[in-house]
Amino acid sequence: MIIKVFKYLLLLIFGLLLIALIILFAGPVWRHWVTYPKLENQISEFQKLRKEPVKLSNLNVYRGVLHAHSFWSHDSEGTLFDIIPAAKNAGLEFIFLTDHPRGNIDTIPRGYNGNYERVLIQPGSEKQGFDCWPLDSVVIDWKLNKDTIAKNIVSNGGIIFYAHTEEPHNWGNPDYQGMEIYNFHTDTKDETLAPHIANFLVNGNKYRPLALREMFDEQTHILARWDSLNMKRKIVGFSAVDTHENQNFRARYLKDGRVEWVGPNANVIDTMEVKWWNKWIFSKPDPSGWIFKFMVDTYNEGFNYITNYVLADTLSVSSLATNLKKGHLYTAFKSLADAKGFMYYSRNENDSINAILGDSVRIDQVKTLDAVSPFPGQFKLIHDGKTVNVSTEEDYQFSWKEQLKKGAYRIEMHIRLNGKLIPWLYSNPIYVY
Ligand SMILES: [Zn+2]
Missing domain, CATH: 2.60.40 (Immunoglobulin-like)
Known part of the structure; x- marks a missing residue:
């Protein structure tokens, strides 16, 4: 009798699990075979409608990313091997990095700084809710009051923008020159993860940009905040991709021949011996040394997702910074269509x-x-x-x-x-x- 009940119970659990899986994967499979091929086709048809507008300003337009992370941040492993090809693929001309400092004392410049294969990289910092680019050699003591840090950076000609504008800030501080009006990370915060994971497992390979785009919501509250601040003083609006390339599972060799597994947020999750039975998972190391990769938020898709278009005289940090502060920029979802012009x-x-x-x-x-x-x-x-x-x-x-x-x-x-x-x-x- 007990065995019989147990058998039915097991069957019921199995049945429910199967139903749950069907519900979870029905949408992604439908998108894979129906929605995404159609949408991809429509996007490429739309892109054919491009007409080059007449140039109306002496300033040139440069595409770039403001707010992205590299290996310098504790939660990223990104190197130039990943960053530069992705930037070139997305047609970016500059990247203003915002690496989290490693401790309370931050010395800038550090990490990547300069021109790498015609991609201009300027180091900055993201901490305590702001993106900053001091544009100079500075030491920031993060133990100081946040408004004092902001004042110091701005009075030396640097840039301070509000980051993660879904969070509370001292909105009245006149030192802040701008704010994120879209941040991909902010946008993902209200999502239920399971359906996106299922969608990513089915579509992450072939339709990655569309699978990421599935998380998009119009940031109406943030835009309303931007408008209300602009009624009092000028606040420049820009977009942040906030790419870390860190929602991934990767593996690399250690010096002793063992393999280290790195999970989300660049955390080491395990180390293992390479044996005859697990060897097949690993391939030859890529330029960054990875022998296994399951990637979600890559630079490649992140840099192409939304882009800032800055009007500036030349592709130089000083000209970009001057024009950024002036608000000579617009931002657009480039994976849909490139807004240059x-x-x-x-x-x-x-x-x-x-x-x-x-x-x-x-x-x-x-x-x-x-x-x-x-x-x-x-x-x-x-x-x-x-x-x-x-x-x-x-x-x-x-x-x-x-x-x-x-x-x-x-x-x-x-x-x-x-x-x-x-x-x-x-x-x-x-x-x-
Ligand atoms: Zn960030």
Whole structure:
């Protein structure tokens, strides 16, 4: 009798487990065979719509990442072998790193600093909720009050931006020059992990960018915060990929011939002897020494996911930094379409351009607010957090000729994929005073 009950119970558990697995994997399998091939096709069709806009500014556009991690951070193992090919693949021209310091004293520069195969790397730091790039040789004592550290960096010409803007900050501190308006890590925080793991197991290889994109949510609270801060003072908006290349399982040889397993956040999880029965898992070491890799958040996909487009005179740290602080940048989801060529500007009575994104302009000197884009989309004009106009047609250009009020006017663009309009580009505002 007991054996019989036990048998049924086992069968029931097995049945429930099977149902759970079917529910968990049905979506990913459907996406693999139906949704993703269709979506991939639509993205490549959309990308054919690219039209090169006329250059409207003397400044050049440089693509780059602000807020990423390398081996210098305790939770990353990233080296140039991974970073540079990924940056080149994504068409990046600069990376402003934000490595976590190793202790309370941080000396900058450290780690990677300079031009590596035409990719400019500037070291910075991320701690206590800010991204900073002192742009100079400094020693930061992280035991000091955070606002004091910020003040010191800014008064020496450095950059301080709010990082992880989903968390509380001293929003009123006037030293901060900008904030993350999108951070991939922030975006993933509200996700239930199991469905994404299942999706990644099925689609992580063939459709990795689309599988990562599955976690996207529009960051409405953060954008609202950005708008409200911009009503009081200028706060530059930028995107952070926050790539660590660390949500992975990897293995490498130790000096004594044993194998070390490294798990998420670059934590060593085990070491083992290489035996005849486990040898087959390992391949020849790659340039970074890995003999086994199961990767989720790679630099390759991270750098391509969302990109900052900075308008600057030259590809140099000083020019990039100056223009970053001015808000001469827009940010877009590059894996959908490359936004290089977009421009947002104002014109005066004589139709001459008198301000570009990030600039301030006197109200009696603006006749129109205009934008051009390399791809057709829906333009949204937002004034101090309120949408004042949404273009009815998906177009390559936008012009707003109505009477303006004082305040910050920014542009958002949505593009149509799979029949739906989805957020694609965020521009810094033009400040009308
Ligand atoms: Zn980070």
